[in-house]
């Protein structure tokens with residue numbers, strides 16, 4: 001065999017080094033080790049989603065805007081939600097939903113948040129953030145311990161989702177704009193636009209709520225209906 005020439009060797013070295021460099025993904029803060037306190041969370045997508053919501057601060061201005069619309073946020077920060085999940089031993093897992101098109105569900109009987117199986121092993125960072133938002137929402141349902149929902153209850157949690165979504169955009173820029181995954185495009189992105197719609201009557205939000213949640217009562221004991229919730233059922 002021809003011995004390798006010094007010139008080739010000097011070119012070859014960085015190439016072979018390059019080959020062993022792990023592929024770079026979107027830069028994000030180091031994941032938090034949830035396995036100590038939440039041993040059931042081993043999945044790396046769920047760990048990333050939890051880590052991202054744990055670090056998420058909501059804008060006070062955005063919270064006020066949503067509260068002025070008549071909504072109450074179940075958690076005032078992502079960390080408050082993650083602490084609640086840990087304290088209540090809420091399980092998180094991927095599964096096929098009971099109904100087609102559902103992104104996530106909280107099961108009162110199992111005390112578990114289920115995320116649609118089609119997002120398991122996703123490599124899309126926007127989807128991981130959207131899973132984080134879905135966890136925030138479903139943990140809200142876990143908080144009232146009644147296994148029931150109402151238009152006002154959904155409005156409260158979707159309003160929190162809109163605030164969280166804006167916080168992610170503030171942190172990561174246009175991270176969601178290229179994602180076509182339904183959990184992003186037909187989920188978290190829509191509610192941010194609908195809640196922060198400049199229309200003071202929020203007609204588009206009311207129409208969407210009617211379409212998705214029109215079969216629920218306007219409010220319940222823990223979530224008395226706001227003007228918007230009442231308008232959904234008119």
Ligand SMILES: [Zn+2]
Pocket residue numbers: 137141149154157
């Ligand atoms: Zn809900």
